[in-house]
Amino acid sequence: MNLAGWQIGIPAPAPEPPSQRVVSAQLRLRQLPQPAAAPAPPRPVQRPAAKPKPRPTPKPVAPALSAPAISAATPLETAAYADQMEGMEVPGSSIEPAIVLAPDQLPAAQAGPDADSDVESAAERAAGGALQQAIDPPPPALLKYEVQSSKDGKAVYGSGKIAWHTDGNAYTVNGEASVLFFNVLEFRSEGAIDRFGVAPLLYTEKRLRKPATNTHFRREPQMLSFSASTLTYPRQGGEQDRASISWQLAALGRGDSSRFAPGAQIEVMVAGVRDAETWRIRVIGLEQIKIPAGDMQAWHLVRQPRAASFDQTIDIWLAPQQQWYPVRLRYTDHNGDYLDMAASVIEPGAPSSISLQEQ
Secondary structure (H helix, E strand, C coil): HHHHHHHHCCCCCCCCCCHHHHHHHHEEEEHCHHHHHHHCCCHHHHHHHHHHHHCCCCCHHHHHHHHHHHHHHHHHHHHHHHHHHHHHCCCCCCEEEEEEECCCHHHHHCCCHHHHHHHHHHHCCCHHHHHCCCCCCCCCEEEEEEEEEEECCEEEEEEEEEEEEEECEEEEEEEEEEECCCEEEEEEEEEEEEECEEEEEEEEEEECCCCEEEEEEHHHHHCEEECCCCCCCECCCCCCEEEHHHHHHHHHHHHCHHCCCCCCCEEEEEEEECCCCEEEEEEEEEEEEEEEEEEEEEEEEEECCCCCCCCEEEEEEEEHHCCCCCEEEEEEEECCCCCEEEEEEEEEEEEEEEEHHHH
């Protein structure tokens, strides 16, 4: 068909040139289809090229892979800030690194071959009905603290106070921590002393530049609720808030000191300002500490947050020689910022109507 077409379009003066026409026609026919066919292949090639574009879908996996790296770096950051803190001293104070006591230096009731059984029983007795036994809250007192704080790597100093009062039936805890001229933390916990020990009814917390929040431990109905969130939890007994937990641990130690053995773990449901969770509090050991209030032995307990959590690590030191009062508290954020409170004055018998601002 093409060949006939070319014959029709070319003049024919004599019969001899047809062979030339055929050759020229064949050459042209082969050349022309090739250029026409050449641009065609690129079109199908470009269409598949669009398919790889959706393949960036694996890239969103990268954040998930980076999360463990962040959580893994957190302990290193915390340790770095801890080392920095231990090397700093407030002028006129004597806060020094704690010295872990050897097993043979522990009180006889807290060391021995039954340590492993104590570790197991501590978690068991700290949960459920065991909390209904051997509870002895500390007597009223006002504790004044020297405060060291780090924010974005800058260390600042201040003061704090915690007033604990109980008459055996009810209790109140009022606390504050100030850095420079600012109150960075204010809190209050109030409730009853029941068969579980310290039993909060209301917890109020106020942080710098943030509004105050309330956490309610309701009896009718039996549940926990929050002013800062819509979450609720069933109230079964033994729950604590962030202020009462130290005093509940002190009540456990005073009631039965064998609960505290190196490596023991105590589980307690603790409510914050937005939610509640089970805290696994690990007993590190009995340490010799030097704080502004003096040299003393204190049980070091640590609450570690969940993996990949941005919650705080909380260290608590309870001094048996000082009625098991929390003589040192340390709150460490996931980014390494911390607030460290070391007791400088312990005043027994604080009145129930104590005003922190007046002290």
